[in-house]
Amino acid sequence: MQDNDLEIPNQTWAIFLISVLGLFLETLFIRWIGTEIRIFAYLQNTILVVCFLGLGLGAFTSSRPIEIKQTLFALSIFLFLMAIPVTRLALGSTSEMLSTLGDLVIWSGGEASDITKRIVLSCAGLVLTYGVLILIVDSFVPLGRILGRLMNINPNPIWAYSVNIFGSILGTWSFVLLSFFYQPPFAWFFVTAMLLAIFIFWSNRDKKINLTLLAMIIVLSWFASQVSGALEVIWSPYQKLVVRESQVNEIGKYQIEVNNASYQEIMDLRDVYVSADPERFPPQLKGLSQYDIPSLLHPDPESILIVGAGTGNDVAGALRHNIPSITAVDIDPAIIIIGQELHPENPYSSPQVQVINDDARSFFATTSDKYDIISFWV
Numbered sequence: 001m002q003d004n005d006l007e008i009p010n011q012t013w014a015i016f017l018i019s020v021l022g023l024f025l026e027t028l029f030i031r032w033i034g035t036e037i038r039i040f041a042y043l044q045n046t047i048l049v050v051c052f053l054g055l056g057l058g059a060f061t062s063s064r065p066i067e068i069k070q071t072l073f074a075l076s077i078f079l080f081l082m083a084i085p086v087t088r089l090a091l092g093s094t095s096e097m098l099s100t101l102g103d104l105v106i107w108s109g110g111e112a113s114d115i116t117k118r119i120v121l122s123c124a125g126l127v128l129t130y131g132v133l134i135l136i137v138d139s140f141v142p143l144g145r146i147l148g149r150l151m152n153i154n155p156n157p158i159w160a161y162s163v164n165i166f167g168s169i170l171g172t173w174s175f176v177l178l179s180f181f182y183q184p185p186f187a188w189f190f191v192t193a194m195l196l197a198i199f200i201f202w203s204n205r206d207k208k209i210n211l212t213l214l215a216m217i218i219v220l221s222w223f224a225s226q227v228s229g230a231l232e233v234i235w236s237p238y239q240k241l242v243v244r245e246s247q248v249n250e251i252g253k254y255q256i257e258v259n260n261a262s263y264q265e266i267m268d269l270r271d272v273y274v275s276a277d278p279e280r281f282p283p284q285l286k287g288l289s290q291y292d293i294p295s296l297l298h299p300d301p302e303s304i305l306i307v308g309a310g311t312g313n314d315v316a317g318a319l320r321h322n323i324p325s326i327t328a329v330d331i332d333p334a335i336i337i338i339g340q341e342l343h344p345e346n347p348y349s350s351p352q353v354q355v356i357n358d359d360a361r362s363f364f365a366t367t368s369d370k371y372d373i374i375s376f377w378v
Contacts, residue, residue, distance in 0.1 A: 005066040006202050011150055014202075015160055018147045019167025020174065021195040022140070026051040027175040028188045029136060035240045035259045036082065038095040039129060047136065054137040058144020062152060066145045068199055069206050072213035074138035076220065079189070083223035090128065092260060097125030146199065179237045182334065189221035236334035243338060251280070254342050256311060256335070267291065267313045268344040269320070291317030294375040301372040305329070307360045308377035311339035315347035326353045327371070333357045 008014045029051060034041045081087040100121045147164070154160035178187055193214050200210045227233045231254070232243040242257040252265040269289060274281040288296075291313045295301060301323050306314045309328035318326045328348070330336055336357060340348045348355055356363060360376075 005204055006146070006149075006199070007204060008150075008202050011154055012159075012163055015147065015150050015154070015163045016167040017195060017198055018143060018150065019164045020171035021192070021199075022055060022143050022147065023168040023171030024175050024195070025139065025143070025171075025192055027172050028185075028192065029139075031175070031179070032185055032188070033132065033136075036088070037091050037132065038260070039098065039125075040132075041259065042095075046133070050133050050136045051140055054140025055144035055147070057137065058141040058146075059148030059151075060144075061141075062145045062148030064145065065205070066142055066149070066203070067205065068142050068196065068203055069210050069213060071139050071142045071196065072210055072217065074135045075189075075192075075217050076213050078132070078135045078139075079217060079220035079224050083220045085228055088224075091132070094125045094128045097121040097128070176237075179235070182235055182237070184225045184233065184235045186218075186222045186225040190218055193218050232338075234334045234338075236332050238332045238334075241332075241334055241338065243342070253344070256338065264310050264313065266311050266339070266343050267316070269313075269316065270345055271320075273344075287320070289317065292320065294318070294373055295321035295323060298372045303327070303369075303371045304373040304375060305369075305371040306375045306377075307363070309339075309355075310335055310377070312343045312345070312347040314375055314377065315339075315350075315353055316343065316345040319345070319347055319350055319352065323373075324352060326350075327356060327369070328353055329356045329358055329360060329363050331357070331359045 026048070030044055030047045033047055034044050040047055081091060098121075100118045151157065151160050151164070174191070175188065178191070197211075197214060200207060200214065203210065225233070227242050230242045230244055232241075234241040234243075239258050240260070242260075244255045244257065246252050246255045246265060251269075252267045254266040255262065256264045256266070267289075269291065274286060294306075294314070295304065295318050301321075303325040304318050304323050305327045306318065307329045309315055309330045312328070315326055315328045328336075336348065336355060340346075347353060
């Protein structure tokens with residue numbers, strides 16, 4: 001296909017590749033933006049709808065010029081904002097800004113006492129949310145125009161649509177595969193950039209500008225993947241996990257953040273450690289932590305099931321009470337590995353513990369085992 005915008009050697013391959021790119025980028029946005037900007041974790045369908053809106057607007061206006069740099073500018077701006085700690089923090093605080101009116105409290109924050117402050121913060125949150133949505137739409141309009149034009153001129157619409165569906169499925173599963181191998185956003189945007197590069201070389205417009213923007217996207221995506229002060233950042237198949245050193249007054253040595261929210265501290269409640277610091281651990285409260293209490297609710301437990309076992313604090317508590325059979329279930333393999341590597345009590349190494357990496361609903365649906373105690377953390 002040749003026109004003023006594109007010189008495409010093979011229509012079928014072009015439809016396939018733009019379909020892969022469109023759904024890969026859509027899945028990327030749903031995962032990444034929903035993680036970094038919490039309001040979209042609650043409203044994930046918003047990202048989905050806006051991605052399709054951009055594709056739809058592009059297909060509807062497919063007769064207009066195809067400007068790939070529109071996609072590249074939008075991605076560059078968003079990655080630039082996410083690469084700078086201050087602007088990333090501002091975007092990540094959108095939920096808190098929108099919760100200042102008092103009718104909605106999200107995780108932390110709450111009602112602001114000053115009505116002017118409430119209005120300013122709410123307006124800032126709405127502006128940031130709207131800006132993110134606009135950048136997403138702009139990212140997809142050129143892709144929709146390419147796809148729309150290719151579909152319109154194809155002499156066999158059923159074949160073209162079949163290729164489109166197959167490419168879309170492959171784009172989604174390609175992202176799933178990267179997530180399965182714990183790849184960070186840098187890898188996601190690198191794949192996106194390689195797919196975009198194909199259409200840049202096929203384009204008759206602004207190749208030098210587009211290639212420069214593409215290089216910027218790759219560099220900025222690396223910076224946007226970094227987390228200041230983190231010992232380790234893991235993008236598991238389910239969530240973003242950040243390992244940090246605990247603050248001076250904390251009990252454990254490490255803290256875990258999940259999707260930028262505090263999740264768990266890896267506790268050290270060994271007897272030798274607790275007994276050595278009676279000021280922090282009053283002797284009368286010894287053995288009565290939140291991790292010990294479930295084991296005390298049965299007079300002589302032989303087995304315990306811990307669902308949502310995390311890094312192993314609850315498992316360590318059950319071991320301190322000498323429960324013979326402990327089953328620990330967690331859906332995220334990465335957080336189990338963190339517990340195996342960093343927990344000072346090494347609970348997952350005990351022969352009394354069976355670790356199961358599974359979804360709680362799946363485990364409950366398939367197990368036939370009985371337990372004296374079930375400890376369920378959410």
